[in-house]
Amino acid sequence: MTLNLDSKIPDGPIADKWDNQKFGMKLVAPHNRRRFDVIVVGSGLAGAAAAATLGELGYNVRCFTYHDSPRRAHSIAAQGGINAAKNYKGDGDSVERLFYDTVKGGDFRAREANVHRLAELSVDIIDQCAAQGVPFAREYSGLLDTRSFGGTQVSRTFYARGQTGQQLLLGAYQSLMHQVDAGTVELHDRTELLDVVVVDGEVAGIVTRHLHTGAVQSWSAHAVVLATGGYSNVFFLSTNAKHSNASAIWRAYRKGAAFGNPCFTQIHPTCIPASDDFQSKLTLMSESLRNDGRIWVPTEFDDKRSPDQIPAEERDYYLERRYPAFGNLVPRDVASRAAKAEVDRGRGVGELKNGVYLDFSDAIARLGRDVIEERYGNLIEMYERITDEDPYKVPMRIYPAVHYTMGGLWVDYNLQTTIPGLFAGGEANFSDHGANRLGASALMQGLADGYFVLPATLANYLADRLSRPPVPTDHPAFAEAEAAVRDRTKQLLSTGGTRTVDWFHRELGKIMWDNCGMARSTETLTKALSEIPALRSEFEKDVRILGDGDSLNQSLEKAGRVADFFELAELMCIDALHREESCGGHFRVEHQTPEGEAERDDENFSYVAAWEFTGDGNAPALNKEPLEFEYVHLAQRSYK
Amino acid sequence: MDLTLKVWRQAGPGTEGRIETYDVPGISEEMSFLEMLDVLNDRLIVEGREPIAFEHDCREGICGSCGMMINGQAHGPQKGTATCQLHMRKFSDGDTIVVEPWRATAFPIVKDLVVNRSTFDEIIAAGGYISVTTGAAQEANLTLVPKAVADTAMDAAQCIGCGACVAACPNSAAQLFTSAKLAHLNLLPQGQPERWDRTVRMVGVMEQYFGSCTNHGECHEACPKEISLDFIAYMNRDYRKAIVKNRSLIAQP
């Protein structure tokens, strides 16, 4: 253990901590703000919200994204909704309950103080977004509507049809473009971060490559925010957008930022099952469908009848049976494992027997087709386009898929990484979700980080640096980083092998899914740890990338990202192997209760694993941040 | 199924392009159009030929990255469907499919099927927002929005900014895109204070880059979100009002 993992949790009762912190932090006066250069990498919910707000405040902001427009960030695809403790339905919700649900849902592996702050800020987010004109669903009264989501017993999820992420992102994007127009934010689209530059132990800036011209360039700043999203695509097949990748946070890790809980990945229970080898990504069917859809499999093994021929008594509504209190709305990890168990024991449905049914017939009978169409019309259409089946007539087929990564850069309460001046927000940090994220909480966290937390904590960091100009880009550290980026590009282009980048990525994905997916064991993880390096050295010898580095070259972009995925995959397996317990999305088959539920080991593993890079070829070093639960009592989760 | 693809290949912005023909055998009906291109690209790379560049990301019809002319139709033959959601079951064995980039002066070609759509961002920057400083918002339920208004605003706000409307229009006009954003914001109570300035500015930037609308309606036909032409009429009405309106009387309907 060599890192000092000071979580900087403020003193005081939990409900006062954020207020205390804000009051205790230093400020930068309005006329001084333009003297500070801030870089925000990423224009998803977290990045766009942070860049827009920092711009409004008057800082000199540069925002980078590899997309052709900030509006295309992966956040756009979020469907179901965003949580907030508004208690508009009067059903017993409160900041305390959202806090409690999130800590419990995360299986007691999140920091209480962060989660409480998130729950407090959730209400401000809805106010902010409604004021921006986000067209949230409304009741006939004109008031905001909500619905319920997995892992909770209240209705606290705000939504805009099945396109909540799109509407929230457009709100943030529009605010960002407003600042671009006002001249406070300089937007650099199609520009990819390829390295982070650290001078004298503090962040100095970044090195980027322009995707259309290949130009490699250095940018310096007083502070850098990484809001670059999650790394589910290490599995190749996931619900994430095709370009989502880990390179930004991986480069930061290699420069000294600790990586928190890399093995904590979330497998989402309701995705469309894969149909064949050419499958390029998996499509999520929002979890909100579980509000009205009932999940079942035939009781008979290998039942070949079409679902409408199977009478009610020969259907096993296994979630309702096993978890009567939460039924179809158990948290994601529980629902996913239950589906896997059914498919593994041979009760899977569909041609490849790789799914379970999600059935709307009861809801249609009860509420009418119109209501179901209004709630889920666009999702049902999407399903139909992909599978050519009509869910109003036959049940959907669903199966779990990799969806979200709770792990990410370790950050303190101020969202600062272990590199001073380098901050991380949104899915890129190891965040507030512990070992399992509740549905509709990622949008909440991304926006809380971007709109409210980062602007406050950045000021505190910057206030001390008023008289210090940023490290100039002609500093040798920048030249060195640029040269490394160019060398890497050259090396990839000159490999001259025989196989495509996608081929390697797919193989890596298979290793990860089979060995570090929904169920993990010493045996599978050890196997993965021998297969990954072997595949990686083959990649280094045998990948084929055509074209040059001075123009748009999509294979080259992918190759750099896949190379980083190889290294990250190893770290994920190392972390999964070391965590000798099951918690949330991390299920070690050696550690389960007699009923097959995850069995935590609070005595030995109630900590954040923050891994530290120690050089190529060396084992990463484990640092531990102990977790203390003062307000929510440590208990085995039960959704029965 | 076995297909023949005729694809526009162009090395870079200034260079000349041409159609190249590829045999693409053994395509499954379950594949998406982009997965079919993935298969072709994998083969091209193995054969030592440069793969076809095309934009894509979410592959769920929501990010607006993808988009190409397929047999002369923006996003291909299926109504209300982006290229990434188009599946090969919409084609038949033996088909020849012509694939080209969006064609519009305001969307210059970057490479092969990739075009630059930054002009859309410029339209949004010119007022396509509601100015609300972070933290300045009031309690959300203090502003009531009639359900019908919220629903129509959402119909407009669904636009994914892919550019199919421009590509499909004989005049390369961006009326559908611009009017969808204007309707989204101008319909809502929150959008009223900036309504007239917003309309004038956004229309101004639109006219600077894009052609004018002569009511062909091709934009709506091509739109993967089937955005209604009514929004164009609404924009025109607001624009007319905006240029004559005495802004100090803004509180009056």
Ligand SMILES: Cc1cc2nc3c(=O)[nH]c(=O)nc-3n(C[C@H](O)[C@H](O)[C@H](O)COP(=O)(O)OP(=O)(O)OC[C@H]3O[C@@H](n4cnc5c(N)ncnc54)[C@H](O)[C@@H]3O)c2cc1C
């Ligand atoms: C299909 C789907 C549905 C979902 N539904 C919900 C939901 O209903 N509710 C919910 O709460 N959550 C949902 N989630 C999760 C949620 O959408 C994401 O966790 C969240 O949007 C992540 O936001 P972000 O801002 O952290 O990152 P992203 O939106 O992923 O943005 C990352 C940004 O970083 C940029 N970037 C990355 N790397 C680089 C680099 N090296 N250089 C330059 N730029 C870079 C990208 O261009 C992009 O702008 C869903 C996720 C998926 C996949």
Ligand code: FES
């Ligand atoms: S790839 Fe996102 S809309 Fe087609």
